[in-house]
Amino acid sequence: MFDNYFYFLKKLISVLTFNAGYNAKVVVLGATVLGLTAGVVGTFLVLRKRALVSDALAHSTLPGVAVAFLLLSYFGFDAKNTFFLLSGAAVSALFGSFCVSFISSKTRLAEDAAIGAVLSVFFGFGVVLLSIIQGLNIGSEGGIHNFIYGHTASLRAIDVKMIFLLGLFSIIAAALFIKEFSLVCFDPDFAKTDGWPVSLIDYYLMALVVLVTVLGLQTVGLLLVISLLIIPATIGRFWSNSLSKMTVVSALAGALSCYIGASVSSILPNYPAGAVIVLTSGFFFIFSLLFSPVKGVFASMFRRVSLGFRILLDHTLRDFYEEWEFSKTSTAIADFSLSKNKLKISFFQKFSLYFFRYVKKEKDKIYLTEKGVLKAQEAVRNHRIWEEYIAKFGSVDISHVDFSADLAEHVLSPQIVKELEGAIESSTKEIKESLHTLEKN
C-alpha cells in the first residue's frame, strides 16, 4: 500500500524537477509559462471587472477551431496544424469579443446578457460544426475535442515553444502598458475625462486576453481557461493592495498551479490536466481567502476581535479612573484602589488587565500600575476630548455625547488627538472634567 504512495511521490518529484523524460518536461514547462502569463493578464482583466467577458471569449473559440479544421481538411492539409487551428480560434474569439461590446454598447441589452448570448450562441455554432465534422468522417477529428477539455498529452515541443514565445510577448506587452491599465482599471471615468483612449486600451487588454485564452486551449481547454485568468488574479487581490505586487502574486499563483497540476496529471492518467490545474488553483484560492494576512478571513476576524478587545480594556480602565474621580479622594490615582469584587468585569478582561500589567493586586485590593495609569488617562482623555469636540462642533446635545464618544474614542490616532486639541483649545496632557455627570457604577 505504502509502496504505491512512495512510488507516486518519487515520480512526482522527478516530474517536478524536470527529470521524468522529455514529454513530461515539455508539458509541465508549457503549462507553467501559460499560468504565469494568464496570471499577469488576468490581474488587469479582473480589476477592470471584465472577468466573465473572458468566458464569452473562450467559448467563442470553438467555431473558429472547427472552421479552421474544415478548411485544412478541405484543402488537404494536415488537419492537426495547431498553429492554424489556434489562429482560427483567435479570430473567432476576437469576433466574439467584438460582438459583446457591440451588443452592450449599441443596443439596450446589458453586458451580462451580451456575454451570455455570445457565449452560448457561438458555442452552439461550434457544436453544430463539430457534429458536421463527425458526419464527414474525416478521421482525425479527435484533435478538436482536445481543445474543449484540454489535452496536455497533445502538447508538442513546438507548441510549448509557441506558448513560451507568445506568453513572454504578452507579459512584456502588458508590462509596457501597466500605467494605462492601472488608470483604466481603477478610475475609468477619470481616464476618459483626462483624454485617454479608454476603449482602445480596453481592446488592447481584450486582445491580450484572447492570446492567453488561445494559448490555454490545449492545456486546460476552452471550458476552463477562464479560471486561469480569474482565479490567480483573485488570489493576488487577497495578498496585496498594490498593483505591481498583486500582479506578481497572481503570476506566481498561476504558474505554481499549472506547475503542480500538470505534474500530477502527467503521472496519474485519469487526472485530466485542465481540471487538476484548476482545482490546484482553487486550493490556493481557498487558502488565500482564509489565511492571507492582508485580506484573509482570519486576519480580518483577528483584527475585529482585537479591536473589540482593546475597546473593552479601554472601558475598564476608564471606569477605574472615573471611580477614582468620583470618590474625590485626595490620594493620587496610583494610590487609589478598588476592592477585588468591585471591578465588575469578566474573567477574560481581568486576565488581560493582569496580562498587560495594567493593574496589580495587593492584599485583595487592586491598584493601577504606572503603565495602567497612563493608559487609563489616555482613554479618559480621548473620550472627553471627543465628547467636547462633538458637543462644540457637531451640535450634539451633552446628554448624547457619551454614547457617540464611546464609539470613536478607540480609533483616535495621536495625530487626530492633536487636531482635536487644537480645535477645542485644550493643552496637551490636560484631562478636563467630564461634561456630563458621571454615574456611580
Place this chain on the structure above:
Amino acid sequence: MDMYQFLSIDLPPLLTAIFCSLSCALVGNFLLLRKMSLVGDSISHSVLPGIVIAFLLSGTRSSIPIFIGALIFAGISVLLVEVVKKLGKVESGAAMGVVFSLMFASGVFLIEQASARVVDLDADCVLHGQLETIFWFPPKVFSFLSLLNLPYEVFASLLVFCLISILVFIFYKELTLLSFDKELADALGFKPAILNTGFLIIVAASIVISFKAVGTILVIAMLICPPATARLLTDKLKTQIFLSLFFAVLTAIFGYFIAVFLPSFFNLSAVNIAGSISVSSGIFLTLAIFFAPQYGIIGKIKKTKKFAHKVIAEDILGFLFRVSEVSEESTDKLLTKKQLLVPFKGVKIVEKSLANLLKIGDVLKVKNSDGFEFYSLSETGQLRAKNLVRTHRLWEQYLVDEVGVKEDHVHDTAMDLEHFTDEILEDGLAKSVGAKKQDPHGRDIPEKD
C-alpha cells in the same frame, strides 16, 4: 418522410426542446431585467458535479436523483458565490467565475474518475445534450390516450414548465417589483431575500431540467436569447414575456428543423440539435438587434438620418428666409447653388436635403435667360421658414430675458432648439416674451400666421 417516423423520432425531442425552451425563457425574462443573466451561466456550469455525484450514488441515469443532485449543487453554487463575495470582498463577476469554474472542474474531474471505472457517463453529453436519444414507439392507431406513453422526458419538461408558469403567475407582482425596484420591495415588506431565493430555485429548476436535453452551455442560450429578443421589441413586461415564449417555441422548432430536416433534404446526416437550437436563437436575436422597429440598429440609424435631414432642410429654409429679409431687390433673393451652400460647408448630406426640399416644393429652382440656376423659397417654403425663424428669434429673446444668457451667445443655442420646438412650446415662448416684436439683435420676430 412518413408519419410514423416523425412521431417516433422527431416528436419527442421536439416537444422536450419546446418545453425546456419555454421554461428557460420564462425565468430568463426576470434574469435579464435584473441583469443577472450570468447567474444562469454560473448555475449551469456548477450543477455538473451534482449530476455526476447523483449518478454515481444512484447508479442510474434516472432523472429524479440527477435532478435533485443538480438542484442541490445549484444551491451550493449560489451560496458559495455569496460567501466569496462577502468574505473575500470580491466583485460579483469574478466571484461567479471562481466558483463556477472550480465546480465545473470538479465535475470534469469526477467524470474522468468515473469513466475510468467503465461507468456509462460521457463528458460530451454535458456539452451538447442528448435530445437525439429521446424516442418513442407510437401506436399504429393514433389515439390521445396513447400520448401518455410518450417518453418521460417530455412529461418532466412539461411538468416543470407548468409549475414554473404557475409560480410566475402567482408571484408575478412580487417578481416584477423585485426586478425593477428591490429597495421598494424591501420597504414594502416583501422580503426580497426570500423571494430571491425562491426565484433562484425556479431558475435552477429550469436549468436542470433542460440540462439533459441541451447540455450545460447551450441552456444559457435558451435562458437569455428569447427574452433578449423580446426585450428589443417591446417596453411592456407582459408583452415581453409572451413574445419571449413565442420566440422560445419558434427557436426550438426552427433549430430542430435546420438540424434534422434541412440536412435530410440534401441527403446529409443530421447535425447536433441542441447546438442548432442555440444558433437559431442567436439568429433571431441578431435579426432583432438589427431590424427591431424601435430599438433595432437600422431603425435607430434611419431615425437619426431622417432627423439630420430635417435639421439641415430647416437650416436651408432659414438661410433663404434670412437672405430674402435683408434683400432690397427681388433678384437678390435668388441664390446660386454655391451661395446657398456656403453655410453648409462640410455637411455631407446637404445636397440630398436640398433635393428633398425641391421635391416637396419648399424650394424652387429657376433658370434665368443666361442658363444659370437660382434657388428661392416657394410659398409653402416661405411659410415654413417664417415659422422657423420666428421660433428661433423667440428662443433668442427668451434666453436673454428669462435665462440671462448674453446676447452674443444665444444664436447657437437657438439654432439647436428651433428644431425641437412644437407649436405648444412656441406659443409658450411667445407668451413669456410678451409684446416684444424684435429679437435681441434687433431683427423683427415674424408674426404667427
